[in-house]
Amino acid sequence: MKTSVKIRLDDTKQLVLLGKALSVDTRLDILKLLCGRELNINEIAEALSIPPSSAASHIRVLEAAGLIRTALQPGIRGSMKLCSKVVERAELELLTAYDMREQMEVIQMPIGNFVDYYVEPTCGLVGERGPIGEEDEPRCFYHPERSNAKLLWLGKGYVEYRFPNNLLKKAQEVRAELSFEVCSEDHEYNLEWPSDITVWMNGKDAGTFFCPSDFGGRRGKLNPEWWPDKNTQYGALKTWSFTAEGTFLDGEKVSELTLADYELSGAEYISVRIGIKEDAKHPGGMNLFGNCFGDHPQDIKFTLFYKES
Numbered sequence: 001m002k003t004s005v006k007i008r009l010d011d012t013k014q015l016v017l018l019g020k021a022l023s024v025d026t027r028l029d030i031l032k033l034l035c036g037r038e039l040n041i042n043e044i045a046e047a048l049s050i051p052p053s054s055a056a057s058h059i060r061v062l063e064a065a066g067l068i069r070t071a072l073q074p075g076i077r078g079s080m081k082l083c084s085k086v087v088e089r090a091e092l093e094l095l096t097a098y099d100m101r102e103q104m105e106v107i108q109m110p111i112g113n114f115v116d117y118y119v120e121p122t123c124g125l126v127g128e129r130g131p132i133g134e135e136d137e138p139r140c141f142y143h144p145e146r147s148n149a150k151l152l153w154l155g156k157g158y159v160e161y162r163f164p165n166n167l168l169k170k171a172q173e174v175r176a177e178l179s180f181e182v183c184s185e186d187h188e189y190n191l192e193w194p195s196d197i198t199v200w201m202n203g204k205d206a207g208t209f210f211c212p213s214d215f216g217g218r219r220g221k222l223n224p225e226w227w228p229d230k231n232t233q234y235g236a237l238k239t240w241s242f243t244a245e246g247t248f249l250d251g252e253k254v255s256e257l258t259l260a261d262y263e264l265s266g267a268e269y270i271s272v273r274i275g276i277k278e279d280a281k282h283p284g285g286m287n288l289f290g291n292c293f294g295d296h297p298q299d300i301k302f303t304l305f306y307k308e309s
Helices: 012-021 025-033 041-048 052-064 138-142 144-148
Strands: 003-008 068-075 078-085 087-093 103-109 116-126 151-163 171-183 195-201 204-211 236-243 246-249 252-255 270-275 286-289 300-308
Touching: 003 012, 012 052, 025 041, 025 052, 041 052, 041 078, 052 068, 052 078, 103 151, 116 138, 138 144, 171 195, 171 204, 171 270, 195 236, 204 236, 204 246, 204 252, 270 286, 270 300
Parallel strands: 003 087
Antiparallel strands: 068 078, 103 300, 116 151, 151 270, 151 286, 171 236, 171 286, 171 300, 195 204, 195 270, 236 246, 246 252
């Protein structure tokens, strides 16, 4: 689960969260404690000789910055939060797209705007106000209201989206990024339910994210009040980067395919498929989060960096 992240001056929100997280000595001490091990909040408080309430407050700031992950574990007096570090390397570029003489186009694709799919139960769609169609009925993925979906899940299969590439008629792509919030899928949340979740771009395998859990145990930060606590609550925000050096997932190289290999201008659109391979080692399904479920207020975000021809 540990990753590398690259942050630029354009990433204002993430920079602010990261700066806040690293601006207090105690939070740095917590990160040191979590190197190579997991600890609950009481253990962290005891190690640093601070009140558990103070430790919990620091943990929330570190989690908001994406540096650690928490999960509930059974305890003698109820459940306790188990904390683990999920980022082991952060690279800061004090550059903007303008500094690099690049322009960029950002497209937020609603998760209900898929153009093709194959799904097997468990599966379903929900919008901000309630379910869309019948749960565990794959044919409901073509329900007229699917474009309003804010969360979808599937036990097997994929969903496919098409992004516009018209600007590439007069420009040259430099790199591209794809990000979305995702996790495994069990009938209810299950912290011991791994899944291999793959991205294909223009039909080519762009790498697989090993997700350890169908996350739950605490409410997703954006979930509407009607969403049951027993269900999946949040995912991990993952970013695929497509460059001249290869394909990267959260800063780690996952494929030798370069940006040119995906031929972004070769068709009338850019195809992005997200799903589970038929021969996946961990075929644990997936939950795909929109902008009002989970922890991150975004849909499927595709960013194309380019230079004018």
